[in-house]
Amino acid sequence: MSTVAFIGLGLMGEPMARNLLKGGHIVRAFDVRTDAMTALANEGAVSADSPADAAAGAEYIFTMLPSGKEVNQAVFGENGFAQSMNENTLFIDTSTILPADTDEISAKLAANGRKMLDAPVGRLAQNAIEGTLLFMVGGSESDLENARPLLNLLGDEIVHCGAVGMGARMKIVNNYQSTALNILTAETLTLAEASGLDVKLAIKVMSETTAGRGHMSATYPKQVLSGNIEPGFMIDLAHKDLGLALETTAALRTPAFLGAAARQAYSIAQSKGQGRKDWTSVYITLKQLAGLDT
Numbered sequence: 001m002s003t004v005a006f007i008g009l010g011l012m013g014e015p016m017a018r019n020l021l022k023g024g025h026i027v028r029a030f031d032v033r034t035d036a037m038t039a040l041a042n043e044g045a046v047s048a049d050s051p052a053d054a055a056a057g058a059e060y061i062f063t064m065l066p067s068g069k070e071v072n073q074a075v076f077g078e079n080g081f082a083q084s085m086n087e088n089t090l091f092i093d094t095s096t097i098l099p100a101d102t103d104e105i106s107a108k109l110a111a112n113g114r115k116m117l118d119a120p121v122g123r124l125a126q127n128a129i130e131g132t133l134l135f136m137v138g139g140s141e142s143d144l145e146n147a148r149p150l151l152n153l154l155g156d157e158i159v160h161c162g163a164v165g166m167g168a169r170m171k172i173v174n175n176y177q178s179t180a181l182n183i184l185t186a187e188t189l190t191l192a193e194a195s196g197l198d199v200k201l202a203i204k205v206m207s208e209t210t211a212g213r214g215h216m217s218a219t220y221p222k223q224v225l226s227g228n229i230e231p232g233f234m235i236d237l238a239h240k241d242l243g244l245a246l247e248t249t250a251a252l253r254t255p256a257f258l259g260a261a262a263r264q265a266y267s268i269a270q271s272k273g274q275g276r277k278d279w280t281s282v283y284i285t286l287k288q289l290a291g292l293d294t
């Protein structure tokens, strides 16, 4: 049984702290909303007055806060826990924050011999309740092994992404895809509905094609990621097909923000002579634009 400080008891933090409590640990909880601590206190958690108070005597300190500003405040602000941490305490930040903030916070702590993991989570509040989160962890192997029994109470998948800061970076990459794809999905279903299609039927059809199966699992592993850019489906044809869809969105006056931007990317790939290569080779074009080795 360990003493665990938990700071930030919102949609995610409260059920996570509860799962630590259920796992038999002593939980010292803090949130700026004092009412957020009531339910947990009734279940046996200790309500703390500040981050420093929460961390007093704790072997582990978790934060689950909105952004880097609040994490910084909890660590280094007035009554921040940097003052009550010692070299045996492990700080685990599970918030989604800018990697540059993670780098700065971890460097300041390391300069005083204090240990930190960044461990942002994938999945949603329901998974926090069920203890089925996915953790993307940055930090040393030994710190991760130290944290693992606690993370196992909160999640069912732990991925070590590299040194401190790499968990935060993985989370940003993951969110880029998931948040942008959400808009593309909304654009697509809006187009389906405006075209007079039954949306459920459209989803059923697309679940059986690359549209719904997703490039990461359906096309990229077989094509561009294995060095094969000979066409299964050519960029020229993708450019043509997206053009047909954009003409249709224009006629129906449905939004096509991401579709319009995607067509530009296919056009650029064509201008670089990739037109008769596989559509996944647009990845090579984008890497060239980013100045990466191809």
Ligand code: NAD
Binding pocket: 007, 008, 009, 010, 011, 012, 013, 030, 031, 032, 033, 036, 064, 065, 066, 067, 070, 071, 073, 074, 094, 095, 096, 097, 121, 122, 123, 124, 125
């Ligand atoms: P939330 O707003 O429900 O919870 C944040 C909590 O932090 C609140 O209870 C708030 O009062 C508290 N807080 C704010 N400033 C504080 C401070 N200085 N000191 C102490 N407590 C403070 O947000 P959430 O949905 O729980 O998200 C938390 C983090 O998890 C965010 O970084 C979010 O991006 C990330 N995340 C959320 C989800 C999700 O599905 N909700 C999924 C994955 C990751």
